[in-house]
Amino acid sequence: MKNILFVASEGVPFIKTGGLADVVGSLPKDIDKRYFDVRVILPKYTCMAQEMKDKLEYVSNFYMDFHWKSEYVGIFHSEVDGVHYYFIDNEYFFGGMAPYGGDVIWEIEKFTFFSKAALSILPVIGFRPDIIHCHDWQTGLIPVYLKERFQGNEFFRGIKAIMTIHNLKFQGKWDAKDVQDITGLPDYYFTPDKLGYYKDANLLKGGLVYADAITTVSSTYADEIKTEFYGEGLDGLLRARTNDLRGIVNGIDYTEFNPETDKFLEYPFNAINFRKEKVKNKRALQRELGLPEDEKTMMIGIISRLTDQKGFDLIAYVLDELCQDAIQIVVLGTGEEQYENMFRHFAWKYSDKVSANMFYSNPLSHKIYAASDAFLMPSLFEPCGLSQLMALRYGSIPIVRQTGGLKDTVEPYNQYESTGTGFGFLNYNAHEMMRTVREAERVYYDNKREWNKMIDRAMAANFSWEVSASKYQEMYDWLRP
Ligand code: GLC
Numbered sequence: 307m308k309n310i311l312f313v314a315s316e317g318v319p320f321i322k323t324g325g326l327a328d329v330v331g332s333l334p335k336d337i338d339k340r341y342f343d344v345r346v347i348l349p350k351y352t353c354m355a356q357e358m359k360d361k362l363e364y365v366s367n368f369y370m371d372f373h374w375k376s377e378y379v380g381i382f383h384s385e386v387d388g389v390h391y392y393f394i395d396n397e398y399f400f401g402g403m404a405p406y407g408g409d410v411i412w413e414i415e416k417f418t419f420f421s422k423a424a425l426s427i428l429p430v431i432g433f434r435p436d437i438i439h440c441h442d443w444q445t446g447l448i449p450v451y452l453k454e455r456f457q458g459n460e461f462f463r464g465i466k467a468i469m470t471i472h473n474l475k476f477q478g479k480w481d482a483k484d485v486q487d488i489t490g491l492p493d494y495y496f497t498p499d500k501l502g503y504y505k506d507a508n509l510l511k512g513g514l515v516y517a518d519a520i521t522t523v524s525s526t527y528a529d530e531i532k533t534e535f536y537g538e539g540l541d542g543l544l545r546a547r548t549n550d551l552r553g554i555v556n557g558i559d560y561t562e563f564n565p566e567t568d569k570f571l572e573y574p575f576n577a578i579n580f581r582k583e584k585v586k587n588k589r590a591l592q593r594e595l596g597l598p599e600d601e602k603t604m605m606i607g608i609i610s611r612l613t614d615q616k617g618f619d620l621i622a623y624v625l626d627e628l629c630q631d632a633i634q635i636v637v638l639g640t641g642e643e644q645y646e647n648m649f650r651h652f653a654w655k656y657s658d659k660v661s662a663n664m665f666y667s668n669p670l671s672h673k674i675y676a677a678s679d680a681f682l683m684p685s686l687f688e689p690c691g692l693s694q695l696m697a698l699r700y701g702s703i704p705i706v707r708q709t710g711g712l713k714d715t716v717e718p719y720n721q722y723e724s725t726g727t728g729f730g731f732l733n734y735n736a737h738e739m740m741r742t743v744r745e746a747e748r749v750y751y752d753n754k755r756e757w758n759k760m761i762d763r764a765m766a767a768n769f770s771w772e773v774s775a776s777k778y779q780e781m782y783d784w785l786r787p
Pocket of ligand 1: 329523688
């Protein structure tokens with residue numbers, strides 16, 4: 307039996323801002339319990355939903371030296387679907403209105419505290435991991451502390467670390483002097499071959515240098531980040547560590563995302579009856595959102611954080627023109643104000659075509675996957691992307707830019723061979739995107755049989771965790787024979 311510890315800044319069902327939480331909340335369930343004991347450590351944020359907080363049980367507390375002070379570390383515990391979760395409690399650090407936000411230096415201090423506390427609670431809870439699996443920059447210091455701080459301690463000696471990159475754009479960078487003060491690490495660690503990054507210190511970089519293995523969430527992204535365009539300044543380091551870097555594509559929770567048993571749907575459907583049943587969800591959603599009720603009109607869904615990463619500047623460029631077509635666009639999500647305002651504006655200007663829902667709602671997201679005919683995701687970069695996997699599962703045909711995980715999970719339509727599960731374009735160019743949307747419109751309106759066959763293939767594609775979880779298991783076994 308091997309002990310695996312996940313440490314992350316968010317995880318479903320407790321707290322979620324993005325795809326990271328979905329992965330942390332679903333992957334551990336699918337790791338084979340006969341061979342692995344996987345546990346998870348998360349921060350106990352005050353902003354967690356009350357019903358989730360009610361599920362946590364107090365375990366213990368102690369005080370830990372941190373940033374010239376002695377800080378309270380509370381430990382809570384909960385079990386979900388057979389997975390043990392531990393929570394680090396400290397209201398000073400985790401008391402904000404949201405998991406993230408505020409100054410960079412504050413974020414760095416918060417997650418340095420979290421990383422150190424996550425290691426410190428292990429002897430207290432009596433769980434000695436063989437491998438600590440770290441996720442994103444918030445946990446980048448764990449491999450560093452493991453090699454240094456905790457090295458002299460028998461309990462920690464020999465524990466291996468994996469660093470998984472969900473998004474290379476966020477690294478936790480700040481002036482090296484301040485970071486040194488907070489982390490308490492000696493000068494030795496702040497040279498350019500370690501945490502040093504020009505005048506800054508970079509927490510993710512520390513993780514990438516000291517982890518025993520590095521993964522990211524698709525194999526195309528694993529290649530891309532070794533290039534300057536996608537490398538966010540760390541491509542050199544990633545090239546140097548190429549032998550320790552692999553891409554393992556994410557899955558989604560196939561029980562939660564199942565159009566046949568989805569409790570949020572008025573009209574559940576499956577791969578056999580979707581030709582009759584799926585469209586009922588479209589009508590229901592049109593009614594709910596105040597769009598003209600017409601089952602023939604092609605509905606395009608967008609569910610996303612509204613940030614540059616997701617390609618919204620391309621959409622901004624051609625949305626007016628696209629709204630001349632016979633389509634409906636349903637958007638759900640929050641993010642940068644300019645994009646929220648853009649969609650509100652178009653929902654006002656084309657009220658019979660655009661529905662702008664500038665908030666997040668899990669039930670509504672399921673309804674959109676079920677109701678929409680196509681799903682637009684023109685990302686500038688996309689480490690994996692989960693929405694296109696959900697869209698495939700619900701027979702909503704993805705229209706994507708072929709980058710990162712989008713390239714690995716959506717096969718572009720080929721009319722001659724009658725293959726493919728979606729539509730793709732290569733260059734980050736608004737008109738290329740629009741041409742591709744219009745290609746999809748043509749197939750949808752002029753060749754419904756082909757369109758439905760594409761839905762057959764999309765719904766038959768398998769992106770459950772099964773395959774990917776076994777790849778993580780292989781890696782655990784390889785690191786710890
Ligand atoms: C980040 C990435 C996204 C990925 C997710 C989970 O949110 O932007 O592409 O799917 O992490 O790994």
